[in-house]
Amino acid sequence: MIKGQSRRQFLKSSLISGAAVATGSINLLTPNKAFSAEYPDVIVSYGSSATDITRAAVEGLGGMQRFVKPGSKVVIKPNMSFSSPPEAASNTNPEVVREVARLCHQAGASRISILDNTLRTPEDCLRMSRIPEYCKDIPNTNVNYVKAQRLFKEVKVPNGKQIKSMEVVNEVLEADVLIAVPVGKSHGSSGVSLSMKGMMGLIYDRISFHSRFDLHESIVDMVTILKPALVVIDGTRILSTGGPGGPGEVIPLNLVVASADMVAADAEMVALGTWYGKKFEPNQVKHIKLASDRGLGQSDLSKLNIKNIRS
Amino acid sequence: MIRLQRISQSISFILFLNLLYCASHPFREGIPTDLFLRLDPSVGIISSIAGRSWLLSALAPALGLLLLTAVFGRFFCGHVCPMGAMIDMFQLLFSRKSRKQQESNTVEQTSIFRSYKFVFVAFLLLAALCGVSLAFLGSPISLATRFIALVFHPLSLLLADTGIELAAPLQTLIPQLNYIQVPVRVFAANEFLAALFLSIVILSLFQPRFWCRNICPTGAILALFSVRPIVRRHVEKSCVHCNKCVRECPTGCITADHLMNVSSECIVCLKCSKTCPVSAISFGYRKTGLGPEQDGSFQKLLPTRRQTLAGIFSGIVMGGLVRTGWNQPRLMGQEKSLTDPELIRAPGSIPERAFLARCVRCGQCMKACPTNTLQPIWFKAGLEGMFSPILVPRLAACELNCATCGQVCPTGAIRPLELLEKKQVKIGTAWIDRQACLVWNQDKKCLVCDEVCPYNAVVFKPTENRKNAVPHVVPNKCTGCGWCENKCPVEGASAIRINIIGEIRLASGSYIEKAREYGLEFKTDKTDVDVLAPDTFELKGFGTNTEETPKTPQPVKRLELPQGFTED
Incomplete structure (x- = not known):
């Protein structure tokens, strides 16, 4: 399964990236507003190959060059916080992460940094998530855990209702683009853990979110600052129960959800998945509703232009 | 010219450090991280006696060493022992012997305390016969491993971390340098362990290799096997009695007439033969000629009957004290002991009494533990349990995908378990x-x-x-x-x-x-x-092992809502 690219794949991907570059250069002439209206708000990309559906989803949003300009520094935030293998679904599918990193590279990113503040023993988390192993051949790409306090910097949260300041990973503050690549999973405290909850992997002190503050309000406070430009949610399989760490019920959905709107992406993922044996409306997850209410994105699916594609 | 001993000692010490470094997670199978510990006869013998079962994995290498000692003398002390190497290093750096000290370095003048090591062995053996292992007090390899693992290693990690912080200006050039995150490790009792080690090496300021001459129980056991080794020191008649060899001898084992030495005290460092101006000293197979058998010095170094009895008696009393102590498990008619409820042993630890008999407190498990949760204790398990490892979950938890502590344990006090079993x-x-x-x-x-x-x-x-x-x-x-x-x-x-x-x-x-x-x-x-x-x-x-299909939406009642979801 894990082999180098075949000639056909290579031709295909180079054609696609060629086309992407071409469209990208046209876009330079187009005003940005009109440009974003050309694309759907949310792409749900179905298919059996995680790599293909990830690529298709990003292409559907206008290609990676819409988000990553040549020479820019990119931080990708996957889930790799648990020392469990990809099948357990508490970490992001390494194929999805690799494809996002590859697209960033093809869009001309000068540095691609894949970061997470791991919950369990860092080396074990990275090794068992297999993300470093998958991404090692993508140029300019580094996979790191972030534990040492010196790697964080305190920033103010001007629009925070509860959180007034927090310590965020330095490199995220310096980066040009932040991309969230979470896995779709349930969460014992926040209902689901998707792109917004996942941002807690880029801050130093997570514990006080739980103990001092209301978790949902804190998450929304946090994403007023840590707002990803692009969200690709791995729904190749979701951890439907027992999240975030598992063990729990793993349901294959064979899809990824991509959007430039983190709230919309999370909302769509909630609607697509089955959580604890039930179906839910996006607004039943408090932090999604709060984020939408505070104007950070759109959680009302009826107001979103959602496009389903299959590859 | 560098002496052979310095070379072999350095190689051994580097090997020792490297093996200990390899005692880490993820553990690579097949690396004998406990090699030096298993070579130490104190470890094998005391653990076997106290644990009432043959610890062959440690006894076999130790027996091999004893046989080699009968041939070559106490070469282990001079060429292999990491404790000896560290003492030598300390002496090289800090020790300035006075002229008087050097001149009065004959075996006759330096033997006041030599018998104590045999008394110590008697004490340890008798305590072991009572079922109490105090090997951790005396085994030089256990002491050296514990010091390096719990004191030196964390210090060097801290140094590395500081170095990386100082290199901050470079980090803008090489961003990846940022992410070298050296784990800072902490250990309970580390200052005390450092002080204990320091006191051992500081004694060598008063007398070179004080520990090895007078206290080390492994040295004592090896001495008993090297009373008359096959390869030993020999002095030609050409000796000019310049006294140089006496001055140089690190263990002071040469007699005042320069012609003889006590082989049981000689660590075969070959310094005397190197330093001899007329090359009268050689080491080799000797059938006849002057030797310790003729001068009977060894007997003079043995403890007196009174001293031996004191060792035996105090060993028995010690064993008895421990077994009648507060922490002792299994009083008559009682199923449970008064064990501290937080005495959480590493996964795979054998039952407590056997565990304490087997554990030599080398600290390898604590060094190898990736999360740092394994910590040496003080008196939570009584004197007998001093420095034995427990989990301190408030500090760190036991890593799920790790069974390294059992794999590096030299005595099987923590069993080597497969990950699935662990x-x-x-x-x-x-x-x-x-x-x-x-x-x-x-x-x-x-x-x-x-x-x-x-x-x-x-x-x-x-x-x-x-x-x-x-x-x-x-x-x-x-x-x-x-x-x-x-x-x-x-x-x-x-x-x-x-x-x-x-x-x-x-x-x-x-x-x-x-x-x-x-x-x-x-x-x-x-x-x-x-x-x-x-x-x-x-x-x-991925995930195809579940045949679950998404269920149709159901009305959700208040109490049935999973955590984190609200009713609209």
Whole structure:
């Protein structure tokens, strides 16, 4: 399964990236507003190959060059916080992460940094998530855990209702683009853990979110600052129960959800998945509703232009 | 010219450091990280006697060493022992011998304390006969390993971390340099361990290799086997009696007439033969000629009958004291001992009494523990348990995918378990301190313990008159790994703590079967097998092992809502 690219794949991907570059250069002439209206708000990309559906989803949003300009520094935030293998679904599918990193590279990113503040023993988390192993051949790409306090910097949260300041990973503050690549999973405290909850992997002190503050309000406070430009949610399989760490019920959905709107992406993922044996409306997850209410994105699916594609 | 001894000693010491460095997670099979410990006869003999079972893995190499010692003398002390190497290094740096000290370095003048090491051996052996292993007090390899593992290693990590911080200006050039994050490791009792080590090396300022001459029990055992080694020192008649060899001898084993030495005290460093201006000294096979058998010095170095009796007597009393101490398990008619509830032993530790008899406190398990949860204790288990390892979950938890502590244990006090089996070992059970718990006591919304539990052993149940569901531990699912205690956001003592309740410790047999027998169900991932063979797993198979299909929407009642979801 894990082999180098075949000639056909290579031709295909180079054609696609060629086309992407071409469209990208046209876009330079187009005003940005009109440009974003050309694309759907949310792409749900179905298919059996995680790599293909990830690529298709990003292409559907206008290609990676819409988000990553040549020479820019990119931080990708996957889930790799648990020392469990990809099948357990508490970490992001390494194929999805690799494809996002590859697209960033093809869009001309000068540095691609894949970061997470791991919950369990860092080396074990990275090794068992297999993300470093998958991404090692993508140029300019580094996979790191972030534990040492010196790697964080305190920033103010001007629009925070509860959180007034927090310590965020330095490199995220310096980066040009932040991309969230979470896995779709349930969460014992926040209902689901998707792109917004996942941002807690880029801050130093997570514990006080739980103990001092209301978790949902804190998450929304946090994403007023840590707002990803692009969200690709791995729904190749979701951890439907027992999240975030598992063990729990793993349901294959064979899809990824991509959007430039983190709230919309999370909302769509909630609607697509089955959580604890039930179906839910996006607004039943408090932090999604709060984020939408505070104007950070759109959680009302009826107001979103959602496009389903299959590859 | 560098002497052969310096070369072999350096090689041995570097090998020792490297082997100890390899005692880490993930553990690479086949590296004998405990090689030096198993060579130490004190370790093998005392552990076997105290544990009442042959510890062949340590006795066999030690026996080999004893046979070699009968041929070559105490070469181990001079060429192999890391403790000897560290003492030599210290002396090289700090020791300035006075002229008087040098001149009075004959065996006759330096032997006041030499017999003490035999007394110490008698003490340790008799205590071991009483079932109490005090090998950790005397075994030089245990002392050296413990010092390097628990004092030197954390210090060097700290130094490395500081170095990286100082290199901050470079980090803008090489961003990847930023992410070298050296783990800072902490150990209980480290200052004391450092002081203990320091006092051993400082003694060598008063007399070179004081420890090796007068205290070391391994040195004493080796001395008994090298009374008349086959290869030994020989002095030609051409000796000019310049006294140089006496001045140079690190163990002061040469007689005043320069012609003889006490082989049981000689560490075969060959310094005398190198320093001799007329090359009258050689080491080799000697059938006849001058030798210790003719001068009877060895007998003079043995303890007196009174001293021997004192050693034997104090050993017995010590053993008796320990066995009548507060911490002693299994008083007559009692099923349970007065064990400290926080005496959580590493997964795979054999039953406590045997564990204490086997454990030599080398500290390799604590060095290897990736999370730093394994800590040496003081008196939690009595004097007998000093420096033995326990888990301190508040500091760190037991890593799920690691069984390294058992793999590096030199004596099998912690059994080497397969990872799958280790995951089924119950070392304790979590309990909730409802007075401290944010949910139970303050009705706050907090689910950290559930979030971090790798075994799903914490469940939240809604109760009446409460806004938030409250946590309960499912004892059958809890292994006592300690993630909940570690991550509990309550300041100070955790509101969910691990105690040894329900711990399972088997001297032999399968932990998996025992867990099944007791009706325990430890489930981590459905795909445990793949953890062991990650390379065989195919990405296509993601999640397809569940045939669950998404269910149709159902009306959701208030109490049935899972945590984190609201009613619209």
